[in-house]
Amino acid sequence: MVIEKPSVETVWEWLSQVPDPEIPVISLTDLGIIRDVQWQGDTLEVTVTPTYSGCPxxxxxxxxxxxxxxxxxxxxxxxxRQLSPAWTTDWLTDAGRDKLEAYGIAPPQPAGGPQHCPRCQSTAVEKISQFGSTPCKAQWRCTDCLEPFDYFKCI
Amino acid sequence: MSQPLFEYLCRMGDNALVLGHRVSEWCGVAPVLEEDIALANVALDLIGQTQLWLGLAAEVEGKGRDADNLAFHRDVWDFRNLLLVEQPNGDFGRTMMRQFLFDGWHLAQLQALMDSSNDQIAAIAEKSAKEVTYHLERSSDTVIGLGDGTEESHRRMQSAVDRLWPYVGEMFLSDDVDQEMMAHGIAPDPASLRAGYDTLVADVLAAATLKRPEDDFAHKGGKTGVRHTEHLGHMLTQMQWLQRSYPDATW
Structure with a gap:
């Protein structure tokens, strides 16, 4: 069967509609784990890098x-699957970071901790644990509104 | 060359597998919820790294085995992990001391492997090093917190380091497999990691108000597979039970 091959731009657009299974507010392209899309003859090749090596x-x-x-x-x-260069949270798109924050997950910061509480914006926050409900998150707490929240770890 | 490389990759994979399984034994029974989650996350990282190392080992071996096969269908004498990682969990303090003593070596080892002449090894090391940086940060903090904690936690942490110290030296010993890896620029000389490790341990133990044992006597035989401690076999009866009883079972 001869089919019209969609352009790689179209494929990227399709992939931007696929939600992350653990954090469905962001897409796979927001997360920055799709490294390449290309046609090899009649085969569409999509290169994906894992966030954490054991992430289920x-x-x-x-x-x-x-x-x-x-x-x-x-x-x-x-x-x-491509391991190197290893995934970094620098590859999260700006749109992805905004969506995380709106969802209640503080986006990663180079300083190693959240900028402010994603609920009340207070900067009075403290770490509860370096690890959280998924490999990519840590648990923090706001000492003003007292809400615990997830922080997307910076790696 | 493929046989020593296979051996070397099994050593890396088995360290991650055996420690990953040990740490996962805490799942659901850790002292507090946050620690339970943290331990499970560390175990998950290690099991993920195991799949990469043993997957590559199986590929190098070229006998049609895969990572699961190596993990679940080898017997105790075929395991190549350090004796340190097969030691039982003990109390939470001993588990965290074991983690710290391993993480300090593991991170230095992975950082050196990032310069490996073998691209696949360098890529796995690059990926793993990011995860292990977190492990070391947490295990160091916990060792310091408990060592410099209450009288009871201090006593337990000192007893943990006294008990585990004889298993530290093995990480820095080398044999023919290491020589072969060094000759091909694949891996570092294990002894070259010792000075940095000693500095790290000295700093963390000092902050934790703990004493480093004076005697550097080292048990050996884990990474060469000559002689494991009795604990590994018992662990494997748990870890391999399902795949041994129901070969090729799948979800």
Missing amino acids: ATTIINLDIETALRAHGIENLSLK
Whole structure:
């Protein structure tokens, strides 16, 4: 069967509609884990980098990419894993950072801790634990509004 | 060359696997919820790293095995992990001391492997080093907090370091496999990591008001596979039970 090959820009657009399975307010492209999209002959090759090596969402992410692209009619698809350069939170898009904050997750900061409480904006915050409900997050607390909140770790 | 490289990759993978499994034994029973979550996260990172190391080991070996196969279908004498990581958890303090003593070496080792002449090894090391930086930060803080804590926590932490110290020296010993890796620019000389490690340990133990044991006597035989402690076999009966009883079981 001869099919019209969609442009890589179109594929990127499709991938930007696929939500992260653990934090569905941001998309896979917001997260910065899609490293490359290209056609190798008739096969669409999508290169993905893991956030954390043991993150259980990784296999779900691959499945979601495949499901989304198949739904758009892509038949020959190959998913490649790329470890280096290792994923960094610098690759989160600005839109992604805003969506995290609006969702109640403080976005990563180079200083190593949240800038302010995502609920009341107070800068009086303290760390509860270096780890949180998913590998990419830590637990913090606002000492003004007293709400605990997730902080997206900076790596 | 492929045999020593396979051995070397098994050492890296088995350290992560055995410690990852040990740490996961805390899941649901840690002293407080935050620590339970933190321990489970560290275990998860280590198991993820195991898949990378043992996956590459299986690929290098070229006998059609994969990471799961190596993890679940080898017997105790085929494991190449350090004796330190197979030691039982003990109390929470001993678990955290074991973690600190390992993390300090692990991070230095991974940072050196980032310059490996083998690109796949360098890539796994680069990925893992980011995670292990967090592990070391947390284990150092916890050792300091508990060592310089109450009389009871101090006593337990001193007893933990006294008990685990004889398992530290093995990390810096080398054998033919290490020589081969050094000759090909794949991995560092284990002894070259000792000075930095000693400084780190001295700083953290001083802040924790703990004493470093004077005797540097070291048990060995884990990474060469010559002689593991009795604890590893018991651990494997738990870890490998399902895959041994129901070979090739899948979800």
